Amino acid sequence: MCATSIKREMTFPAFQQEDVKTDISQKLPDQQFLLFTTKEEDLKTAETKKTSRIHEYEKENTRSVCLLEQKRKVVSSNIDVPPARKSPEELDMDKVTAAMVLTSLSTSPLVRSPPIRPNESLNGSWKEGGFVPSSTSSSGYWSWNAPSDQSNPSTPSPPLSADSFKAFRTPSQPDDGIDEAETSNLLFDEPIPRKRKNSMKVMFKCLWKNCGKVLSTAAGIQKHIRTIHLGRVGESDYSDGEEDFYYTEIRLNTDSVADGLSSLSPVSPSLASPPSFSTQDAIRPETSCAKTETKLMTPLSRSAPTNLYLVHTDHAYQATPPVNIPGSTKFTPNGSSFSISWQSPPVTFTGIPVSPTHNRPAGSGEQKQSHTVLSSPPRVAFGLRKPRGEGKKCRKVYGMENRDMWCTACRWKKACQRFID
DNA sequence: CCTGCCGGGAC
DNA sequence: GTCCCGGCAGG
Numbered sequence: 001m002c003a004t005s006i007k008r009e010m011t012f013p014a015f016q017q018e019d020v021k022t023d024i025s026q027k028l029p030d031q032q033f034l035l036f037t038t039k040e041e042d043l044k045t046a047e048t049k050k051t052s053r054i055h056e057y058e059k060e061n062t063r064s065v066c067l068l069e070q071k072r073k074v075v076s077s078n079i080d081v082p083p084a085r086k087s088p089e090e091l092d093m094d095k096v097t098a099a100m101v102l103t104s105l106s107t108s109p110l111v112r113s114p115p116i117r118p119n120e121s122l123n124g125s126w127k128e129g130g131f132v133p134s135s136t137s138s139s140g141y142w143s144w145n146a147p148s149d150q151s152n153p154s155t156p157s158p159p160l161s162a163d164s165f166k167a168f169r170t171p172s173q174p175d176d177g178i179d180e181a182e183t184s185n186l187l188f189d190e191p192i193p194r195k196r197k198n199s200m201k202v203m204f205k206c207l208w209k210n211c212g213k214v215l216s217t218a219a220g221i222q223k224h225i226r227t228i229h230l231g232r233v234g235e236s237d238y239s240d241g242e243e244d245f246y247y248t249e250i251r252l253n254t255d256s257v258a259d260g261l262s263s264l265s266p267v268s269p270s271l272a273s274p275p276s277f278s279t280q281d282a283i284r285p286e287t288s289c290a291k292t293e294t295k296l297m298t299p300l301s302r303s304a305p306t307n308l309y310l311v312h313t314d315h316a317y318q319a320t321p322p323v324n325i326p327g328s329t330k331f332t333p334n335g336s337s338f339s340i341s342w343q344s345p346p347v348t349f350t351g352i353p354v355s356p357t358h359n360r361p362a363g364s365g366e367q368k369q370s371h372t373v374l375s376s377p378p379r380v381a382f383g384l385r386k387p388r389g390e391g392k393k394c395r396k397v398y399g400m401e402n403r404d405m406w407c408t409a410c411r412w413k414k415a416c417q418r419f420i421d
Numbered sequence: 422c423c424t425g426c427c428g429g430g431a432c
Numbered sequence: 433g434t435c436c437c438g439g440c441a442g443g
Binding site: 387388408411412413 | 434435436437438441442443
């Protein structure tokens with residue numbers, strides 16, 4: 001036993017001289033013991049073996065470091081930390097952090113406010129949301145934010161940012177993300193987010209008097225008007241655009257479609273297509289006719305409901321005489337603006353008088369039908385104050401002193417019946 | 422201002 | 433329906 005211990009003491013320094021780590025030497029007690037009991041040539045062999053074991057261990061250690069390094073890389077790709085600055089002691093912490101990030105991302109997909117802009121992110125790590133660490137795809141959780149979809153990673157400055165949208169908004173608008181996107185769509189003619197589009201349904205309502213038919217397609221309503229109201233049965237395919245004036249586009253919120261359909265009035269406040277004569281919808285651009293109407297609107301028409309019939313000026317004065325209208329007419333002093341009582345509430349028509357024909361017998365006058373006319377089917381006929389007779393009348397002929405010789409009309413200050421022009 | 426006549430009120 | 437008149441517009 002003594003000899004053995006001596007030889008052992010002699011052997012250990014030899015290992016230390018080879019600059020082998022202590023823990024390695026401690027790992028080989030059996031081999032060392034074996035070395036004591038072998039011959040000198042065996043000792044050499046054993047030493048070679050040990051060296052190879054050491055190399056093997058070092059290799060294994062290196063591999064383990066490599067594994068750790070790889071894990072760290074994966075983690076750093078998710079949490080965006082410069083790899084070079086990480087010390088090995090922080091690797092475990094990174095793993096924990098990465099796990100937390102991944103858990104957070106997988107449970108809450110709607111991350112709306114990343115602290116950095118897409119083009120500022122490092123290697124796109126954040127933008128990719130950690131799901132596809134090395135991908136260059138531009139699809140990430142940004143897709144929930146409509147305007148941000150526009151931003152192309154390759155573009156230094158996206159053409160439209162959320163801030164640029166807000167610049168166009170009025171202060172009264174609610175700060176709602178959905179409305180913001182919709183506003184941008186209105187302003188820039190972009191597709192409306194599907195989510196909102198589905199909630200609005202566009203219908204087309206016939207404005208023909210006492211009709212109010214609602215169809216889902218413009219072609220359908222046009223055909224309806226052509227065939228039913230305009231009597232163009234044989235030319236149902238042909239459209240000269242006149243039907244456009246007899247229907248309007250209405251937008252229905254599908255959340256309340258039932259209510260909207262059941263309570264549709266001849267002109268809904270939600271009318272949405274020119275030429276519409278609703279003056280309530282100030283958002284929509286108006287046609288020139290509508291502008292004129294609004295501009296010259298009298299208090300009467302302003303207070304009237306929206307069931308209006310807009311008549312173009314060059315049409316209103318070339319129709320049947322007012323005496324044939326089954327309603328009452330009221331002419332204003334200047335004769336260029338008058339209201340009419342029909343089945344609908346009073347409406348004000350404005351325009352510049354043209355050559356009047358209302359003094360002719362009913363039906364003899366030409367009834368020019370303008371395409372810019374909006375009227376109810378019973379062709380409203382209007383008269384204009386007839387031109388004063390050129391010839392002499394009773395008053396002029398007989399004089400004021402012979403008033404009893406006048407014709408009755410003249411005595412009554414009506415149109416002379418004796419000396420008719 | 423004169424004249425023609427519309428709209429409307431009174432009866 | 434008859435009678436009358438205020439008031440507008442053209443000349």
